[in-house]
Amino acid sequence: MAKDINSIFFDITPEIEELALKCETNNAIDKELYTKYEVKRGLRDLNGKGVLAGLTNISDVCATKIVDGVSVPCAGNLYYRGYNIKDLVSGFLEAKHFGFEEIAYLLLFGELPNQKELENFKDMIADRRMLPPNFVRDVIMKAPSRDMMNSITRSILQLYSYDDKADDTSIPNVLRQSLNLISQFPMLMVYSYLAYNYKMGEDLYIYAPKKELSMAENILMMLREDRQYTELEAKILDMALVLHMDHGGGNNSTFTTHVVTSSGTDTYSTIAAAMASLKGPKHGGANVKVTQMFEDMKTQLTDWQDDDQIRAYLEALLEKRAFDKRGLIYGMGHAIYSVSDPRAEIFKKFVKQLAYEKGHEAEYALYEKVEKMAPEIISERRKMYKGVNANVDFYSGLVYSILDLPPALYTPIFAAARIVGWSAHRLEELKNVDKIIRPAYKPLAPYRDYIKLDDR
Incomplete structure (x- = not known):
């Protein structure tokens, strides 16, 4: 049979x-x-310092300072093209405009735009917010996946077939492709989510983006059936996009971008590879793990304010007795930052405002308690080479939850921002390096004589 x-x-x-x-x-x-x-496992030493594998002008992750000739940990800072992320965020908030388009221009072209340059760039992005004819029907609606990162990656690879210059790796052509993908990404993301929901029996509604709206506003408008969102919701989502836009050349997905670009392959394959990296729970998928961990925690605690109960749960996490039994407290610790993650610090100020406006005070208080207690508990049970602090994923999941965004889109929203950084790094790699990346691996297997099949 x-x-x-x-x-x-x-x-x-x-x-x-x-x-x-x-x-x-x-x-x-x-x-x-x-x-x-x-x-150097993970291409890092025991102190978390990465092996020098390249040079970049795009962004800098700073977590140490030199004191008396010795490198010591300090409060973390993130720089985009030399500008402190805190100053950039303060700048567009004070000017009362959305930051995604302005900071995307900075990362791609190396300078902050003046008013005319910014308006022209916004128009360029808005004009490219379209997909090929019948692409939604022929690609996105066919075999929708429960994992949006996989669905979006498939769509990006399929866009190769619609591009007559798909394999042209000249700077002008790659910039054209990059601008297209940055503009198209929100539709690929939202429509993939709606297509899967339709497959699962829900109503299907597909809204076209609006030219006059920002990237953050369009995401919220296209995602919600009533197309409604508040100014605060759009402002905080816009900030999330800016904070996730880039993080140095060595983070896993951006390093993947450099590695794959160095092979000479096309833009669509390169971005698909970066997407595969970002999907991982140790990278972009961590924000989903944070929210899942807290949902489990809330079911286990009888009193969210009881420090003893919270401590017991965190200890159980580290001892692989709770949640996914991986021994991790998700959202705590970072490969580079040891004192503080500047993105988390910025986020936290606005998370509190959002939580109180949306009636999530108790949940925010629980997050604050875990943020305070987790580093102490981890240091008691683990051999520490550097400090542990809350990273950006710790609060981004809470933000998305309060915004009532579906968990299936948490990592894709990260990707909608990071695709700007990937594009900038791809352009930088193409401009400066004409050598395929190939690190060494030491072989350990002893040489052996071949044994004929009949003699095995």
Whole structure:
């Protein structure tokens, strides 16, 4: 009798279990060898400092300062093209305009725009907010995925087929492609989400973006059936987009952009690779994990204000007895920052305002308690090489939750911002480096003589 096709593709059979055990056994490497050969795991040393792999003008993540000739941890700062992110945010808030378009211009072109340049850039972005004819029907509506990052990535790869100059890696052409993708991303994101909901039995509504609206406003308008949003909601989503736009050349998805670009491949493949990286729960997917962790925590606590209960839950997390049993407190700690994450600091000021306006005071208070207690509990139970602090994911998930954004779009919203940084870094790589990235791996397997099949 023929095997059921579903069982062939999707069942983990005893045979696969046996082969998987062989995979694990033959792929295991003694951890002491990483120390012996001075391998920088994660391309970082024990203090979290990254291996120098490139140069960039685009952004800088600063977490240390020199005191008496010694590098010591300090409050974190993030710079876009040399401008402190705190000053940039204060600037567009004081001017009472949305920041996404202004800061995207800065990252792509290296200078803050004047009024005329900004208006021209806004028009350029707005004019490109369109998808090829029938793209929604032929691509997005076909086989929608429960994971929006996968759906969006598929759509980006499909856009290659609609571009007559898809493989042209000249700077003008890659800039054209980058501007298109930045402008199209909100539609790819929102329409993918609506298509999956339609598959699951919900009503389908597809709204076209409006030229006069900002990126943040269009996302909220297209996502909501009544097309309504408040000024505060749009302002905070816009700020989230700015804070997530770039984070140095060494973060996983941006480094992926550099690596894939160095191979000479096309823009669509490059951005798809960056998307695959960002999806990971240790990278862009962390904000979803934070909210899931807190939802589990709230079901376990009888009193959200009880410090002893909160401590017990956090200890259970670290001891792999709670939530996903991974031993992690999501949203705490960062590869670079050890004292503070400036993005989290900026976010926190506005999260509190949003939480109180939306009636989420108790939830915000719980987040504050965890933010205060987690570093102490982690340091008690883990060998620490640097400090631990709340990162941007810690509060971004709460913001999106209060904004009533679907969890399926938390990471895509991150990507809608970071695609600007990816584009800037791709252009920088193409301009300056004509050498494929290829680090070294030390081989450990001993050489062996071939054994004929009959003799094995």
